[in-house]
Amino acid sequence: MRGNAAAVQERYLKLKAGADARVKALYSEPVIRVGTATCGIAAGALPVKEAFARAVEEKGLPAKVIEVGCMGHCYAEPLAIISRPGFPSLCYGYLDAELAARLVEDFLINDDPCYEFALVALEPNDVFPTFSDFPRGVYEQKIVLEHCGFIDPGDIDHYIARGGYGALAAALGKNPAEVLEAVKASHLRGRGGAGFPAGLKWEAAVKAGSGEKYVICNADEGDPGAFMDRGILESCPHQVIEGMLLCAYAVGAEKGYFYIRAEYPLAVERVRRALEQAREKGLLGKDILGSDFSCELEIFQGSGAFVCGEATALVRSMEGKMGIPATRPPRLAEAGYRGRPTVLNNVKTFAYVPPILNRGVEWFRSIGTEDNPGTAVFSLVGKVAHTGLVEVPMGTTLRQLIYDVGEGLANGKAFKAVQIGGPSGGCLPESALDIPIDFDSLQEAGAIMGSGGLVVLDEDDCMVAIARYFLEFTQQESCGKCTFCRLGTKHMLDILTRITEGRGEPQDLEILEELAEEVRAGSLCNLGATAPNPVLTTLRYFRDEYEAHIFEKRCPALMCKELIVYYIEPQRCSKLCNVCVGSCPVEAIYTREDGLKAIDQEKCVKCDNCLKTCPPDYNAVIKLSPPGLLAEKEGKRP
Amino acid sequence: MRKGVVFLPLLQGEEELIRKSVDKALRKHEATRENLIPILLQVQEALGYLPGLAMEQIAAALKMPAVEVYGLATFYNQFRLHPPGKHQVKVCMGTACYMVGGRIALECFERRLGIKEGETTPDREFSLERVACVGCCTMAPVVVVDEHVEGKVTPTRVDGILLSFGKAIASGAEAAGKKGEGAS
Incomplete structure (x- = not known):
């Protein structure tokens, strides 16, 4: 126990009372919360926020416009929540400046909440459905994302008013060993990808003896297609800070670092501000909340190397060296940053700690499965209708995640595969959709949980091309230390490139499989050891597509440029429409003597623009594979 | 891994600018190996890229071979060695x-x-x-x-x-x- 437990608690309650009063005062008048995480901003949230602010000012209303993070419903960005005393808080999507001005006028002045534009209500009420009335709300359970999108990440009081830093205040009144014991008993597994139990990692750092120790939060989210960590840091940085402080207290560290990618400037900015505010409130720095526990947290900006997500490489890059992985043991918990015991966990892992301590180990273990308690956070993207940041209990099936939470595939296309775990993961087919999401089941199926990127692929996606894409990524990001990773992936990439260009040879698949095994066995770190996964899973589940490329020179998904040609069907083409001619960037489309359009194959660069712009009434532009089909079609011309 | 880089000739007056931004970065950060990445990031922010001259000056200040700074700059994607367009x-x-x-x-x-x-x-x-x-x-x-x-x-x-x-x-x-x- 450190210091006086009662005094710490009293000081926290004082902070809490202050925060409560401020937030209550804020919500006594209408509040408009605009989601301004990076994705919201990209969708145009800032002009929407300005439009709200302008309308409120013009009308002289007492309403406040504030910025919040990401609610996870990215498909409907820009989003805003309007709370007005006497009404349920309503969330509106697909906003623009005009709609924003109208909502201020209609809702805040004329008492009409414009239900036709509302997506969902936040609190149960008699007039409008809430999250739990939608399939997504039934399956979702938010622990890490609980506050994301609802609180102002730039105002610490919003987090404190929701009970934030309560776990820290309570823990400071206990023995550090009790905190460690709780995390161990919760069976929390690290959310960085491998699923190593967090409690055991922490314990190893405790056992490594006393003296200087470090806590590092790994926010070097490099997987293409994943943005969970960014979303959390931009939306609720304090929860991660609290988790890191709890870890530091448990293992006896007095210094910690956020390792954040430099590609995430907004996340860096918001964490920096959050740290400043925590320091002002006495929640960070010397003698936290009047106890004798001191801990300082700082930001270190990563510089864009995928391999730095690997723990030893990350630490080396913090020491100003090239991020090249080192052999283990010694593990970081024994000798890490500056040679001292270091606990390195993912953003999400730290974010779980405060809720676990607040609500208890039993509560946490009641969610998810026996060996995989808690939830899984995914960035659900690709060809799914409702893209976004989702959090479901472990053990939910992929089918539920894609069809219920994500509302199925976009544009009525047929499902083909789901890519999980980024470049280290794999592509799973329809038949694997009923396996539960947890660390062990996914690994058995050939994919990995990874940090949580989940890309849905449909019939238009070529599996050979996607395997090639991921291998190109790992090949470029290989640090070059291990020969098999450096040269083996290059050789595999060359073979895959040949196949997608129609120059595949019959023995290629065998060589690919052989190389994949060797790269897996001959690489020191997980970047190399998992690099062949995308190739192996696509070979396992979609071998027929590889064979079509090699033996028939045909791309079944009509995606590989060298294996397709564009063709305008004379029967469907309207003579009077010139859209395709205008859309072609290289003037490859011309009008024939009979008024129909045709493509000069010599000029065509296969940019897909004519197919996209041909009006749906005609849909006259089609793709053919193999290119040999063209002669057959042209022979039949009227 | 990236391929070798050919540095473009410096513009008139650019040398002075480089010297200034390197000095500024070295004033803000202590000249230790651990601060190498933050120093490079700051210089790049000021200049838009990392000219060879800047890397040589930083290497001299940190008392390490210039090739190690170059190695680090080419290892990470964040660093660019050619001037950005407008x-x-x-x-x-x-x-x-x-x-x-x-x-x-x-x-x-x-x-x-x-x-x-x-x-x-x-x-x-x-x-x-x-x-x-x-x-x-x-x-x-x-x-x-x-x-x-x-x-x-x-x-x-x-x-x-x-x-x-x-x-x-x-x-x-x-x-x-x-x-x-x-x-x-």
């Missing part, structure tokens, strides 16, 4: 973007600007790069132009973006002459 175009090549046409958008920029990814137009107006993932996967395909994120970018939108910067779009016949330059 307008920087970054095409996202994350999974989601790649699958829905990021490659097509990149090829359109290459065709319109007459340069390849990683290059700068001779008039230094535009530079074109591909970036791993900007984390806006739900808006795929994404292009970042001067910190401004553009979502759902089609070939027509590419022309629109370039036109908005006053770039004359080559007529189809001219562009057709350059056919076949697109990277695979």
Whole structure:
């Protein structure tokens, strides 16, 4: 126990009372919360926020416009929540400046909440459905994302008013060993990808003896297609800070670092501000909340190397060296940053700690499965209708995640595969959709949980091309230390490139499989050891597509440029429409003597623009594979 | 891993500018190995890129061989060794973007600007790069132009973006002459 437990608690309650009063005062008048995480901003949230602010000012209303993070419903960005005393808080999507001005006028002045534009209500009420009335709300359970999108990440009081830093205040009144014991008993597994139990990692750092120790939060989210960590840091940085402080207290560290990618400037900015505010409130720095526990947290900006997500490489890059992985043991918990015991966990892992301590180990273990308690956070993207940041209990099936939470595939296309775990993961087919999401089941199926990127692929996606894409990524990001990773992936990439260009040879698949095994066995770190996964899973589940490329020179998904040609069907083409001619960037489309359009194959660069712009009434532009089909079609011309 | 880099000749007065920004970065950060990445980031922020001269000066201050600084700068994607164009175009090549046409958008920029990814137009107006993932996967395909994120970018939108910067779009016949330059 450190210091006086009662005094710490009293000081926290004082902070809490202050925060409560401020937030209550804020919500006594209408509040408009605009989601301004990076994705919201990209969708145009800032002009929407300005439009709200302008309308409120013009009308002289007492309403406040504030910025919040990401609610996870990215498909409907820009989003805003309007709370007005006497009404349920309503969330509106697909906003623009005009709609924003109208909502201020209609809702805040004329008492009409414009239900036709509302997506969902936040609190149960008699007039409008809430999250739990939608399939997504039934399956979702938010622990890490609980506050994301609802609180102002730039105002610490919003987090404190929701009970934030309560776990820290309570823990400071206990023995550090009790905190460690709780995390161990919760069976929390690290959310960085491998699923190593967090409690055991922490314990190893405790056992490594006393003296200087470090806590590092790994926010070097490099997987293409994943943005969970960014979303959390931009939306609720304090929860991660609290988790890191709890870890530091448990293992006896007095210094910690956020390792954040430099590609995430907004996340860096918001964490920096959050740290400043925590320091002002006495929640960070010397003698936290009047106890004798001191801990300082700082930001270190990563510089864009995928391999730095690997723990030893990350630490080396913090020491100003090239991020090249080192052999283990010694593990970081024994000798890490500056040679001292270091606990390195993912953003999400730290974010779980405060809720676990607040609500208890039993509560946490009641969610998810026996060996995989808690939830899984995914960035659900690709060809799914409702893209976004989702959090479901472990053990939910992929089918539920894609069809219920994500509302199925976009544009009525047929499902083909789901890519999980980024470049280290794999592509799973329809038949694997009923396996539960947890660390062990996914690994058995050939994919990995990874940090949580989940890309849905449909019939238009070529599996050979996607395997090639991921291998190109790992090949470029290989640090070059291990020969098999450096040269083996290059050789595999060359073979895959040949196949997608129609120059595949019959023995290629065998060589690919052989190389994949060797790269897996001959690489020191997980970047190399998992690099062949995308190739192996696509070979396992979609071998027929590889064979079509090699033996028939045909791309079944009509995606590989060298294996397709564009063709305008004379029967469907309207003579009077010139859209395709205008859309072609290289003037490859011309009008024939009979008024129909045709493509000069010599000029065509296969940019897909004519197919996209041909009006749906005609849909006259089609793709053919193999290119040999063209002669057959042209022979039949009227 | 990147290929070797040929440094462009410095502009008039640039040498002085480099010296100033290196000094400023070294005043802010202690000259230790641990601060090497932060120092490089700050210099790059001031100059827009890392000229060879700056790396040599930093190496001298940190008492380490210049080749080690160069090795570090080429190891991390964040560092660029050639001057940026007035307008920087970054095409996202994350999974989601790649699958829905990021490659097509990149090829359109290459065709319109007459340069390849990683290059700068001779008039230094535009530079074109591909970036791993900007984390806006739900808006795929994404292009970042001067910190401004553009979502759902089609070939027509590419022309629109370039036109908005006053770039004359080559007529189809001219562009057709350059056919076949697109990277695979």
